[in-house]
Amino acid sequence: MLRQNNICEDASTNRQYTLRKNKSLIKQFFDSKQYLYQADRKVAHVHVVNDIYLIHGHHKTMFKGVKKKFNNKLEFASYIESNELYFEKAKQLSLF
Structure with missing residues (x-):
């Protein structure tokens, strides 16, 4: 069960990084x-x-x-x- 939590935390961190990166790209696109x-x-x-x-x-x-x-x-x-x-x-x- 601990392993599943680590995987979930890693996925959540990756998702947050991707969202931040996408926001940056979207800002570049429109600016x-x-x-x-x-x-x-x-x-x-x-x-x-x-x-x-x-x-x-x-x-x-x-x-x-x-x-x-x-x-x-x-x-x-x-x-x-x-x-x-x-x-x-x-x-x-x-x-x-």
């Missing part, structure tokens, strides 16, 4: 969201989790239904360059 543009039109967005780039296309664009995964920055950069995509340009703040 890293950036939009991709093509000809001044928002066509997709990107999430970066553990150096993996995930592109999700937007509705009513040529990227509708597109879901791509890139395992490194070089592959991702090559894809966005070949499709003439770019990130939103930083907006400049002015006082007047």
